Amino acid sequence: MSxxxxxxxxxxxxxxxKMLALxxxxxxxxxxxxxxxxxxxxxxxxxxxxxxxxxxxAAAAKMDPDREVIVEFTSTINASGAWEFRPxxxxxxxxxxQTYQTSYYAENLTNRTTVGQASPSVTxxxxxKYFNKTECFCxxxxxxxxxxxxxxxxxxxxxxxxxxxVDRITLSYTFFNSPDSTASLSSSLxxxxxxxxx
Amino acid sequence: MSYADTNEDVHHGDHDHHGPAPGLMRWVTxxxxxxxxxLYLWFSLIMFFIGGAMAxxxxxxxxxxxIQIVDPMFFNAMTTMHAIVMIFGVVMPAFVxxxxxxxxxxxxxxxxxxxxxxxWSFWIMPFAFTIMLSxxxxxxxxxxxxWTLYPPLSLQMGDSFAFVIFAIHFLGxxxxxxxxxxxxxxxxxRAPGMKLMQMPMFVWTWLITAFLLIATIPVFAGAVxxxxxxRFFETSFFSAAGGGDPVMYQHIFWFFGHPEVYILILPAFGxxxxxxxxxxxxxxxxxxxxxxxxxxxxxxxxxxWAHHMFTTGMPLAAxxxxxxxxxxxxxxxxxxxxxxVATMWRGSMTFETPMLFAIGFVxxxxxxxxxxxxxxxxxxxxxxxxxxxxxxxxxxxxxxGAIYSIMAxxxxxxxxxxxxxxxxxxGKIHFWVSTIFVNVLFFPMHxxxxxGMPRRIPDYSLQxxxxxxxxxxxxxxxxxxxxxxxxxIIKCVRGGEKATGQVWEGARGLEWTIDSPAxxxxxxxxxxxxxxxxxx
Numbered sequence: 001m002s003x004x005x006x007x008x009x010x011x012x013x014x015x016x017x018k019m020l021a022l023x024x025x026x027x028x029x030x031x032x033x034x035x036x037x038x039x040x041x042x043x044x045x046x047x048x049x050x051x052x053x054x055x056x057x058a059a060a061a062k063m064d065p066d067r068e069v070i071v072e073f074t075s076t077i078n079a080s081g082a083w084e085f086r087p088x089x090x091x092x093x094x095x096x097x098q099t100y101q102t103s104y105y106a107e108n109l110t111n112r113t114t115v116g117q118a119s120p121s122v123t124x125x126x127x128x129k130y131f132n133k134t135e136c137f138c139x140x141x142x143x144x145x146x147x148x149x150x151x152x153x154x155x156x157x158x159x160x161x162x163x164x165x166v167d168r169i170t171l172s173y174t175f176f177n178s179p180d181s182t183a184s185l186s187s188s189l190x191x192x193x194x195x196x197x198x
Numbered sequence: 199m200s201y202a203d204t205n206e207d208v209h210h211g212d213h214d215h216h217g218p219a220p221g222l223m224r225w226v227t228x229x230x231x232x233x234x235x236x237l238y239l240w241f242s243l244i245m246f247f248i249g250g251a252m253a254x255x256x257x258x259x260x261x262x263x264x265i266q267i268v269d270p271m272f273f274n275a276m277t278t279m280h281a282i283v284m285i286f287g288v289v290m291p292a293f294v295x296x297x298x299x300x301x302x303x304x305x306x307x308x309x310x311x312x313x314x315x316x317x318w319s320f321w322i323m324p325f326a327f328t329i330m331l332s333x334x335x336x337x338x339x340x341x342x343x344x345w346t347l348y349p350p351l352s353l354q355m356g357d358s359f360a361f362v363i364f365a366i367h368f369l370g371x372x373x374x375x376x377x378x379x380x381x382x383x384x385x386x387x388r389a390p391g392m393k394l395m396q397m398p399m400f401v402w403t404w405l406i407t408a409f410l411l412i413a414t415i416p417v418f419a420g421a422v423x424x425x426x427x428x429r430f431f432e433t434s435f436f437s438a439a440g441g442g443d444p445v446m447y448q449h450i451f452w453f454f455g456h457p458e459v460y461i462l463i464l465p466a467f468g469x470x471x472x473x474x475x476x477x478x479x480x481x482x483x484x485x486x487x488x489x490x491x492x493x494x495x496x497x498x499x500x501x502x503w504a505h506h507m508f509t510t511g512m513p514l515a516a517x518x519x520x521x522x523x524x525x526x527x528x529x530x531x532x533x534x535x536x537x538x539v540a541t542m543w544r545g546s547m548t549f550e551t552p553m554l555f556a557i558g559f560v561x562x563x564x565x566x567x568x569x570x571x572x573x574x575x576x577x578x579x580x581x582x583x584x585x586x587x588x589x590x591x592x593x594x595x596x597x598x599g600a601i602y603s604i605m606a607x608x609x610x611x612x613x614x615x616x617x618x619x620x621x622x623x624x625g626k627i628h629f630w631v632s633t634i635f636v637n638v639l640f641f642p643m644h645x646x647x648x649x650g651m652p653r654r655i656p657d658y659s660l661q662x663x664x665x666x667x668x669x670x671x672x673x674x675x676x677x678x679x680x681x682x683x684x685x686x687i688i689k690c691v692r693g694g695e696k697a698t699g700q701v702w703e704g705a706r707g708l709e710w711t712i713d714s715p716a717x718x719x720x721x722x723x724x725x726x727x728x729x730x731x732x733x734x
Contacts, residue, residue: 026412027417119441
């Protein structure tokens with residue numbers, strides 16, 4: 001370590017500048033943790049985040065005919081929304097490697113055009129990264145006309161590498177109102193589109 | 199007889215003619231490190247009583263089961279505000295105040311490196327806290343979701359939430375500016391010849407603390423900015439409806455929050471490392487290992503954050519990692535505790551008030567450290583999480599830990615600041631009354647916590663009634679005995695037996711070579727430091 005010399009304001013400015021740069025950098029790091037977190041969750045399947053595969057990948061998967069897994073479907077409506085939301089089937093028996101289709105029913109109970117968004121979660125979390133979907137209503141926001149209803153499809157495939165101790169998987173969806181701005185923005189875009197087509 | 203009289207070359211009288219400006223504006227416009235240190239310390243003392251009053255509201259409500267005195271929303275605002283005030287308004291400003299007063303004198307420097315910035319760092323704080331506390335009087339009330347501000351609960355707050363975030367930003371700016379100043383002072387302003395490993399422990403611990411602050415406060419600022427935009431500007435960082443994740447907030451928050459708890463204790467370690475050698479009349483045992491232990495604790499504090507989140511559902515590998523890395527912190531902390539004990543070993547010990555508080559610190563901080571180790575055990579933590587056991591743990595490390603170190607430092611250095619000795623008899627009474635009541639207050643919390651009493655709830659099951667009443671008795675006893683502390687300080691400022699320059703027989707270091715009270719300007723001519731100079 002060098003001995004200190006009589007301090008000058010230039011020396012202070014250098015140290016203060018470096019420290020300020022560190023502070024600003026760490027502010028940026030706080031924001032960088034957001035995409036970092038998503039990547040880590042996706043890679044590890046933490047947080048019950050499910051995977052997404054293409055139809056071709058799903059078709060190429062090898063089926064395991066001797067194994068059966070019970071898949072349960074549950075639904076929750078977020079406190080802020082006025083919805084009817086439930087799975088059309090409560091349970092299914094699925095063989096790993098085979099593609100299955102089911103659906104969720106949703107109805108807009110308000111007199112307004114509303115956008116909903118479903119957020120999935122899988123338990124046990126160890127199974128999350130083996131539960132893959134080729135198509136899911138949770139991939140996109142769902143637009144509902146006033147009092148409209150629809151069945152929303154879900155196509156999934158269980159990876160044959162699913163750990164052997166898992167014989168039951170619960171897929172839970174929470175249905176939210178999308179933030180108002182998005183709702184009003186997309187509904188106004190749609191009404192503009194309708195006006196143009198007429 | 200003043201010790202400084204024999205060291206006339208240390209300071210030259212000619213430079214000391216221009217003292218402080220007269221009138222109140224002296225305190226507003228001052229750039230003097232001693233004035234600013236004093237401002238910080240008084241501010242901290244006032245906030246200590248505001249935060250303490252909030253704690254007494256909490257303990258009064260918890261005197262008996264049932265809702266008696268305040269409504270639950272206000273109770274929750276009290277727990278939240280008590281934490282924010284005590285962390286950001288009491289412990290941190292007190293340490294910055296001590297740093298302002300002592301670091302330049304310990305380094306043989308005439309002032310802090312950036313005196314105008316120093317003035318700003320302080321004067322932001324009263325405004326920030328005025329804004330923060332004013333939310334209690336707004337329609338939507340003060341923040342009531344806990345000081346950690348976890349979403350989605352914190353996002354359900356009314357519009358006063360914006361004021362809370364604004365105040366936190368300003369407190370953060372103040373802390374970062376103060377830290378930059380301390381780093382610049384330590385790197386550039388040491389007296390010629392002073393090597394880093396000649397610096398006193400208080401300076402070392404503050405240097406490391408300043409780096410922790412600069413590295414983590416901006417992360418917290420980012421997290422609360424995300425809360426702000428989620429709440430008011432339709433972003434969805436933490437709102438699951440828009441694809442965000444509330445658990446992510448906990449990760450970002452505790453990435454700041456865990457280093458923050460070391461920010462609240464490392465300067466205390468430095469203070470204790472001055473007081474114990476002084477009253478043992480020995481050099482600090484294991485100075486080098488103390489420096490390295492402090493640096494290790496600071497490094498480890500960045501990789502343990504998820505131990506606050508064991509119940510959020512983590513994979514086994516992460517639970518194991520965070521459990522073991524947390525337990526690893528007890529190694530450097532143990533090094534420190536053993537070094538303090540070894541310093542006392544065969545020392546010629548006396549038990550003046552600062553020493554009593556320092557020994558009280560070592561014993562009771564270790565109790566808090568032990569319950570911390572219990573909490574680090576993942577399977578046990580799932581039982582302890584969010585119970586009064588956690589409350590007991592962190593209050594043991596913060597009240598008879600950080601707060602005791604601040605009280606010890608006030609008794610230790612106040613003769614240097616005022617030129618007068620404090621009332622030793624009253625000081626000792628203050629210590630014993632505080633120590634009895636602080637244990638009556640916090641020790642029963644271990645029992646109700648292990649029995650399952652949840653924290654941050656205004657009502658509780660009947661089985662917890664007895665211990666809660668005892669804790670409340672301790673709280674009122676501890677709270678009111680702090681009025682003695684104020685009385686002793688004011689009495690000492692107004693007069694008393696004159697202190698010598700060295701003050702304490704065993705005191706070592708540059709700050710004890712100048713007169714008591716310390717002249718308004720010190721070390722305008724740098725002392726020359728050789729490897730033989732006693733600097734610590």
